[in-house]
Amino acid sequence: MLAIFITAKFGTWLTNAMGRRRFKKALHNHLKTLTIPERAVLCSYLKRGTRTAEWPIDNSVVGALISRGILYRDGMGDMRAFPTHVTEDVWSEINKHPELIV
Numbered sequence: 001m002l003a004i005f006i007t008a009k010f011g012t013w014l015t016n017a018m019g020r021r022r023f024k025k026a027l028h029n030h031l032k033t034l035t036i037p038e039r040a041v042l043c044s045y046l047k048r049g050t051r052t053a054e055w056p057i058d059n060s061v062v063g064a065l066i067s068r069g070i071l072y073r074d075g076m077g078d079m080r081a082f083p084t085h086v087t088e089d090v091w092s093e094i095n096k097h098p099e100l101i102v
């Protein structure tokens with residue numbers, strides 16, 4: 001019974017590790033295909049060393065990055081700007097490989 005439990009746990013761990021690796025590779029490839037304005041937005045986060053910045057609500061480049069899951073809005077802003085954050089996975093990837101956005 002214990003051997004079945006251990007085998008099942010190992011199988012779950014292996015499946016999760018492989019899925020995570022595929023996700024990171026897909027993210028890396030996706031960051032390679034960003035447009036120049038999208039790279040400039042991400043570069044501004046990297047230069048300031050912060051995962052949060054305020055952007056106008058009608059900024060189309062930021063809107064595109066939000067729709068792709070690279071950025072997300074969280075918190076309250078005023079009528080002109082809202083705090084926008086870089087996701088944790090993207091943040092670690094652009095810190096490891098800044099050449100993707102420079």
